[in-house]
Amino acid sequence: MLYKTIDKEDLKNLIDVHLHDVECIGPRQVGTNAKGRPLYQFLPVSSFDDMDLDYDTTEYSAKTYFLPYKEVLSTFHFDDSGWTQDITYRKHPRIIVGLHRCDINGLVKLDKVFAKEFHPNPYYLSRRGNTLIIGIGCHKHCEGGFCSSIGSDSVTHGFDLFLTDIGDRYFVKVGSDRGFNALNKINVRDISDEDRNQYLSNRNNFESSFKKTVKVENLPNLLDIEFESEVWKKWGDKCMSCGSCAMVCPTCYCYGVTENLSMDFKKSEKTKQLYSCNLYDFAQVAGGHNFRPARETRLKYRYYHQHRGFVETFGQPMCVGCNRCSRVCLAGINPTEVIRDIQMEHGR
Amino acid sequence: MKYLGIETQKPKIAIFDFTSCEGCQLQLVNKEETLADFLAAVEVVNFREASSARSDDYDIAFIEGAVSRNDEVKRLTAIREKAKVLVALGTCACFGGVNKLKNEFEMKDINRDVYGKNPKETLWVRSVGEVVKVDLEIPGCPVSKNEVEAIVRHVILGAPFTFPVYPVCVECKQRFTSCLMEKGQLCLGPITRGGCNAPCSVGGTGCWGCRGPATDPNYDSFFAVTADRGFSKEDVAERMGFYGTFQEVQNR
Amino acid sequence: MKKIMHPYDITHETDMVEPLDYNRQSRLKDVDRSFKAEITNIIRLTDMEKLFQIRMVDDNDWQRFTFLPGQFVMLELPGYGEIPISFSSSPTIKSTIELCIRKTGKVTEALHRAKRGGIVGLRGPFGTYFPMEQMKGHNILLIAGGLGLAPLRAPISYVIENRADFQNVNILYGARDPSNLLFDYQYEQWNRIDDITLQVIVENPNKAWTGPVGMITKLLDDVTVPPDQTYAIVCGPPIMFKFVCNRLNAMGIPMQRMFVSLERRMHCGMGKCCRCNIGSSYTCIDGPVFDFWTVMNLKEAI
Known part of the structure; x- marks a missing residue:
């Protein structure tokens, strides 16, 4: 990988100059919660200064820029001779600035599902191909984040540029030719020994400040053995089946497809809506039979997919440890506690 | 649908109001971008608020409002006999709505407060479904025109029409809202049926539950969550009783 | 100044413009494309089930369409929805495919009202098969x-x-x-x-x-x-x-x-x-x- 440095001011220039020809998304403060903690979201910005790159975490992940909550897959048009089907893909370029390692790792995991395995998905790939990703290393703990426990606290690919704050400048990992060419529009320097040392010491401080809070290596096995565990009932009783965890999750990608006929009966949109395995009718089939009518089975299933199913297919868990699901859950369902509960059950 | 050889016919629709604010009827003439198409797809034969047509020959009867008087019972029963499809339109028709607050008081007190020295004979408030058989329900205060259109398409063509089973939270999240409960507001979103696209919570007001309970709501957890956040039982009960939509749990 | 990014049009990818293959497993394709197919015959089996004989409208598409017993197709009724249906016929019969469909939901209800000559959509075949x-x-x-x-x-x-x-x-x-x-x-x-x-x-x-x-x-x-x-x-x-x-x-x-x-x-x-x-x-x-x-x-x- 190529490493460069740029002045902080130059990043601002790069973004501000190109804002008129490309949409830019970044972390913006949208308010505060009841405890006075600032709330951030990835939103379109109209100037670099709209962003706060010093943010801790966002309420929502940036996945919706790749997997929108609602997306028209195709449109059927009706006329006297029958129907035709139109399919279009989003092809507007976009820059997302400020993704943390967890979120980039989330995208890398989504790539495994939508971009690499069989049945590559053009809707996703078109959005991915039209998005320049400028990541940035976080340097403060987000509440309850367990990225280091789950191996998503470092990032090697899935971005175009990745910035690390080293004082008045950024240490930049260049992840693609597109990123390389973007850098060449501003003052870019090769790294000096000082840059490297500063980067490594920042990185060390970051790593040593993290404590492992949960062990996930044994989960594929445990989740299978503990399929009937009482632990699921305990957490399932809390779950309100509201799907919020899946909505904010950077990797949850389940969806449903519906068709919506227009009132003039001339067209019908086939629309994909992101869904959640916690929602009541997720596993309902024609005729009404529901394979998972109980909350605890649906809750269990989310863990089973993230920490066993995905591991079986791709060799790593789907979860990136961002802890957004825990923060959004009104009922206080916290993945580290659920996982520890399962492990305690096993220890008995 | 022509491509399948399925013929469409233009259903005759009638709209009748009962105890209500008549705001749901008003929704029927809303959404200008599809209003012409909507009116072309149906034949309005009775719609007091928007048309001079008065006919008793109809396929679909939309009933707005709750039932609170004896003459309403008679009128509704007569409509049921004529209508092929009877649709309860709006929260009052589906659940009784705010009118159900009446049932919390003594009949003679209410009569005195409302009619003063000229008392009238009224009944305890009931939803349409408590009086006659209802074929389809469109809850909401007011109803969403989108759902009315979907029901009409469903009746005309058998096009799929399903209410979401999930709670309001799903659509609220899909609109990037910062959770109001996290900001210290009471919100019935987690137990209320979605499909409204969360206009209230997105606008900054907690959900009042006008669409009624989601499928299999977790009341126990919801009560624990609200108690944990310092909302009194009375506040929660008052909110849930407002539209009369949560009687399944409040009478428990 | 030159633009920092240019629109990427996925439909120009070579895979996307190459001839279609119905399995679409490893190639980038219009995954949502439904191929037009005509209902050539309807056989009433019981009050609840009908057998639909279907063949693709385009002869070239039809010639290339193959499947194996046990696989399924996504059957599209534009305006109603799309449902998974197993094949009820053998792939060695080249005239039509046969789908036996029970009336259980809105899509199947509409299909049961459909007439011979109706044009539906097919995506697939998908899934594993009997060996x-x-x-x-x-x-x-x-x-x-x-x-x-x-x-x-x-x-x-x-x-x-x-x-x-x-x-x-x-x-x-x-x-x-x-x-x-x-x-x-x-x-x-x-x-x-x-x-x-x-x-x-x-x-x-x-x-x-x-x-x-x-x-x-x-x-x-x-x-x-x-x-x-x-x-x-x-x-x-x-x-x-x-x-x-x-x-x-x-x-x-x-x-x-x-x-x-x-x-x-x-x-x-x-x-x-x-x-x-x-x-x-x-x-x-x-x-x-x-x-x-x-x-x-x-x-x-x-």
């Missing part, structure tokens, strides 16, 4: 309960058309009552074929019924097959194939040689939407055909 090649040279038990005869009819037809490749064939079919029986006009034809035996059993007989009465497992009492020379395909509700497969296991047939077809509500057919997940498997790409040993190991499958 007919591997079964060659062996005895075959083909067992269906209820609507399970719809997917089972594909291997039945395949076996009949390739009669020389298989040893003795036993077809066992159980239904709730005689009015539920599917494809009853074909029973005599199947039975007349050399060394193919068809037995039908119902739970609730009417006065006209002269055949056996009871559960499907009762028919197995009279079946004697060399277990090491036998394959089985069992289609029906989970409770039915569980009983049948356990019985076959007791007869000594290896569980890896019993194949069942699972039913879930797929929304994509390509292992993306997760709606058909069972355990760690996707019914749409790891299934719908599984061997019984795999099913035993899937959480929540039965």
Whole structure:
């Protein structure tokens, strides 16, 4: 990988100059919660200064820029001779600035599902191909984040540029030719020994400040053995089946497809809506039979997919440890506690 | 649908109001971008608020409002006999709505407060479904025109029409809202049926539950969550009783 | 100044403009494209089920379209929705494909109202299939309960058309009552074929019924097959194939040689939407055909 440095001011220039020809998304403060903690979201910005790159975490992940909550897959048009089907893909370029390692790792995991395995998905790939990703290393703990426990606290690919704050400048990992060419529009320097040392010491401080809070290596096995565990009932009783965890999750990608006929009966949109395995009718089939009518089975299933199913297919868990699901859950369902509960059950 | 050889016919629709604010009827003439198409797809034969047509020959009867008087019972029963499809339109028709607050008081007190020295004979408030058989329900205060259109398409063509089973939270999240409960507001979103696209919570007001309970709501957890956040039982009960939509749990 | 980014148009990717392939597994394709197909014939089977004969409108598309018994298609009715349906016919019949469809929801209700000549959409085929090649040279038990005869009819037809490749064939079919029986006009034809035996059993007989009465497992009492020379395909509700497969296991047939077809509500057919997940498997790409040993190991499958 190529490493460069740029002045902080130059990043601002790069973004501000190109804002008129490309949409830019970044972390913006949208308010505060009841405890006075600032709330951030990835939103379109109209100037670099709209962003706060010093943010801790966002309420929502940036996945919706790749997997929108609602997306028209195709449109059927009706006329006297029958129907035709139109399919279009989003092809507007976009820059997302400020993704943390967890979120980039989330995208890398989504790539495994939508971009690499069989049945590559053009809707996703078109959005991915039209998005320049400028990541940035976080340097403060987000509440309850367990990225280091789950191996998503470092990032090697899935971005175009990745910035690390080293004082008045950024240490930049260049992840693609597109990123390389973007850098060449501003003052870019090769790294000096000082840059490297500063980067490594920042990185060390970051790593040593993290404590492992949960062990996930044994989960594929445990989740299978503990399929009937009482632990699921305990957490399932809390779950309100509201799907919020899946909505904010950077990797949850389940969806449903519906068709919506227009009132003039001339067209019908086939629309994909992101869904959640916690929602009541997720596993309902024609005729009404529901394979998972109980909350605890649906809750269990989310863990089973993230920490066993995905591991079986791709060799790593789907979860990136961002802890957004825990923060959004009104009922206080916290993945580290659920996982520890399962492990305690096993220890008995 | 022509491509399948399925013929469409233009259903005759009638709209009748009962105890209500008549705001749901008003929704029927809303959404200008599809209003012409909507009116072309149906034949309005009775719609007091928007048309001079008065006919008793109809396929679909939309009933707005709750039932609170004896003459309403008679009128509704007569409509049921004529209508092929009877649709309860709006929260009052589906659940009784705010009118159900009446049932919390003594009949003679209410009569005195409302009619003063000229008392009238009224009944305890009931939803349409408590009086006659209802074929389809469109809850909401007011109803969403989108759902009315979907029901009409469903009746005309058998096009799929399903209410979401999930709670309001799903659509609220899909609109990037910062959770109001996290900001210290009471919100019935987690137990209320979605499909409204969360206009209230997105606008900054907690959900009042006008669409009624989601499928299999977790009341126990919801009560624990609200108690944990310092909302009194009375506040929660008052909110849930407002539209009369949560009687399944409040009478428990 | 030059733009920092240029629009990327995925439709210019070479894969996207190359000739279509229906499986679309490893190539970048318009995954949502439904191919137009005409309903050429409709056969009423019972009050609830109809058999639809369908062929693609475009001859080139039709020539390239192939599938295997056990696979499914996503059947699109524009304006109504898309549903997964198993093939009920053998791929060796080139004139049409046949889909047996029960009226259970809005899409199937609309389909039941459709007329001959109607144009629907097809995506697929998707999923795993019954390993007919591997079964060659062996005895075959083909067992269906209820609507399970719809997917089972594909291997039945395949076996009949390739009669020389298989040893003795036993077809066992159980239904709730005689009015539920599917494809009853074909029973005599199947039975007349050399060394193919068809037995039908119902739970609730009417006065006209002269055949056996009871559960499907009762028919197995009279079946004697060399277990090491036998394959089985069992289609029906989970409770039915569980009983049948356990019985076959007791007869000594290896569980890896019993194949069942699972039913879930797929929304994509390509292992993306997760709606058909069972355990760690996707019914749409790891299934719908599984061997019984795999099913035993899937959480929540039965």
